[in-house]
Amino acid sequence: MKHEAQPEWCDVGAASELKRLPLQEVKVGRGKLALTCRDGVFGAISGVCNHVGGPLGKGRLEGDYVVCPWHAWKFHCRTGEGEPGYEADRVPAHEVKVENGRVLVAVEARSTRNRLPHAPHPLSQIKPRGTPGGLANDAPLRVVGISTTQMNAENPRESTSEFLLAAALEHAASKGAETRTIRLRELSFRACEGYYSKSSRACTWPCSITQMDANDQLDRVYEAIVGWADVFVIATPIRWGNASSLYYKMAERMNCVQNQITIANRVLMRNKVASFIITGGQDNVQGVAGQLLTFFGELGCAFPPFPFVGHSRGWDAEDMENNVAHVERSESLREGVRGLVDRSLELSRRLIDHPGSQTEMPRGGRKAHSLTPRET
Numbered sequence: 001m002k003h004e005a006q007p008e009w010c011d012v013g014a015a016s017e018l019k020r021l022p023l024q025e026v027k028v029g030r031g032k033l034a035l036t037c038r039d040g041v042f043g044a045i046s047g048v049c050n051h052v053g054g055p056l057g058k059g060r061l062e063g064d065y066v067v068c069p070w071h072a073w074k075f076h077c078r079t080g081e082g083e084p085g086y087e088a089d090r091v092p093a094h095e096v097k098v099e100n101g102r103v104l105v106a107v108e109a110r111s112t113r114n115r116l117p118h119a120p121h122p123l124s125q126i127k128p129r130g131t132p133g134g135l136a137n138d139a140p141l142r143v144v145g146i147s148t149t150q151m152n153a154e155n156p157r158e159s160t161s162e163f164l165l166a167a168a169l170e171h172a173a174s175k176g177a178e179t180r181t182i183r184l185r186e187l188s189f190r191a192c193e194g195y196y197s198k199s200s201r202a203c204t205w206p207c208s209i210t211q212m213d214a215n216d217q218l219d220r221v222y223e224a225i226v227g228w229a230d231v232f233v234i235a236t237p238i239r240w241g242n243a244s245s246l247y248y249k250m251a252e253r254m255n256c257v258q259n260q261i262t263i264a265n266r267v268l269m270r271n272k273v274a275s276f277i278i279t280g281g282q283d284n285v286q287g288v289a290g291q292l293l294t295f296f297g298e299l300g301c302a303f304p305p306f307p308f309v310g311h312s313r314g315w316d317a318e319d320m321e322n323n324v325a326h327v328e329r330s331e332s333l334r335e336g337v338r339g340l341v342d343r344s345l346e347l348s349r350r351l352i353d354h355p356g357s358q359t360e361m362p363r364g365g366r367k368a369h370s371l372t373p374r375e376t
Helices: 160-174 208-212 219-228 245-264 285-298 320-329 331-353
Strands: 009-014 023-028 031-038 041-046 060-062 065-067 074-076 096-099 102-106 142-147 178-183 231-237 273-280 308-312
Touching (some): 160 331, 178 219, 231 331, 273 285, 285 308
Parallel strands (some): 142 178, 231 273, 273 308
Antiparallel strands (some): 065 074
């Protein structure tokens, strides 16, 4: 008569100690499990989330469900099944028993992992210009202007950076380019929640927040910059020597684009041209420009000669109403942004028509390389 093989058990600790925490990570065999204790009953499921491998044992227990600390995916603490509606999206579950005051967990799982197919996010389906399914190379260039000026929509004011951005896009349209304007203040989007600080792999493309929150509207910026546009013009006021807070809120969320280079050697933005308009009542145009150029350079952007137009009246010119009038009257500034657009369009067309012989983008700068020497 054939006997079934007895399961191999692993002693993970004293029940009296393990009951003190509702959820903890334990090592069983060669893997890590999420051990739970709910109403005095132990459960054990795989410690690896189905999404991007988050550590379930370091999450939290919410009712009967283990919540992943990376992106809040949920799995039943004893069956490993996903939350209601996603039951088929399950992680392996292990038998648990208590003997002589010790918690024993079966080394082999009693169920298998099953990843429920999820519809791809639209941002993951972007087709770059010149690739199958993408825009033809000879189609008109596309320019998106992004205003980072904050103001009260019910009591609007004049914005010198936005005034010059409108002049830039008007000129781009006169040159045959398609144009869009995005005003960050009109979008509702969450600040970066620091997923990269949990683990580099926790920062995903599309952005983790964009995937989890259907109401988060930064997807419009992602789609425009990563997908639609060939040229983007970023316009910002100077706020205490820096770009606007809305610019930094956007930049923090766009770090997921740069992190793809760091994590996966995946360059999402190719042959993109960035240029900038920087205005303010106080000086530090070059300092603001330096940050803008560095960040967009790390995203893989190219810059035209003289890549920004700046305007400032200095420390003691606090008559802002006169500053606005000065900008609106200044033909020199309008000429400056028209020239900026011309240089940007010229560079964009050259990049598209003559992309070079490399089929693979070289890995990014120092930030994109491992600091640990690899054995050869």
